[in-house]
Amino acid sequence: MSLHKNRVVFAIALAMIFSSCSKDESASPASIDQASGEAEEAAPAEEAAPVEEAAPAEEEPPAEEAAPAPISESLRSTLATLRPEERAAANPFARDADATSKGAEEFMSLCSHCHGKDGKGDGPAAKALGVNPGDLTDSITTAGERFQVVKGGVAGTPMQAFSAAMSDDQVWSLVAFMDTFRPAPLAPPPAPEGEAETEAAGDTSP
Secondary structure, three states, X not given: OHHHHHHHHHHXXXXXXXXXXXXXXXXXXXXXXXXXXXXXXXXXXXOOOOOOOOOOOOOOOOXXXXXXXXXXXXXXXXXXXXXXHHHOOOOOOOOOHHHHHHHHHHHHHHOHHHHOOOOOOOOOOHHHHOEOOOOHHHOOOOHHHHHHXXXXXXXXXXXXXXXXXXXXXXXXXXXHHHHHHOOOOOOOOOOOHHHHHHHHHHOOOO
16 A cells, blocks of 8 residues: 555656656747747838939030130230331332242241131131131231231230241231232222313323
C-alpha cells in the first residue's frame, strides 16, 4: 500500500515538472517565423516616393550677330576738325592715269580688306571690325576730306592714319583711285535759250 502511494506521488511530481517546463519553453522557430510574417502583413507597406523627372535643360538662344556700328558720327567728328582749305583742296592727280593706277595698287594692298575691292564696304575683314567701313561708292566727301582722313585716320574706329607710311603723293594717288568708285557725274542741265544765244554770240573760237 505504501509502494502504490509512492508511485502516485512520483507520477504527480513528474506531471508538475513537465507542466512547468512546457510553460517556460521559448517559441519554436516555426512559430517565430509565422509571427514575424503576420507582423509584416499587418504593417502597411511604405510606398516609394515618386522620383521627380529632371526638367529638361533650357537651350540657350543662339547669339545674334551684332549689327555693325555706324561710323558716320565718328567720321563727321573728324571732318568737323578740318580747316576750310583742307576740305576744298584739289587733287593734283585727279586726271593722272599713272597715279590712279598706282593708287589702285595701294588700295588693293591696304584698303580692300575692309572696304572691299569695289569700295562697297564688304571686304573680308569688315564683319570682324565691329563698325561699318562705309560704302565709298556712295560717299559725298570731297577729295580734300578723303586726303585728310587717309592721312590722319578716324579716331575711335579701325580707320588708322597712314601719314607715317605714305607720302602726300601716294595719298593723293590713292584718293584719285577711290574717286573712280563714285558714280559718274550727271551732265549739267541745258542753259536757258537766252543765255545760250548770248554765249554763242560771244564765242570767237573757230
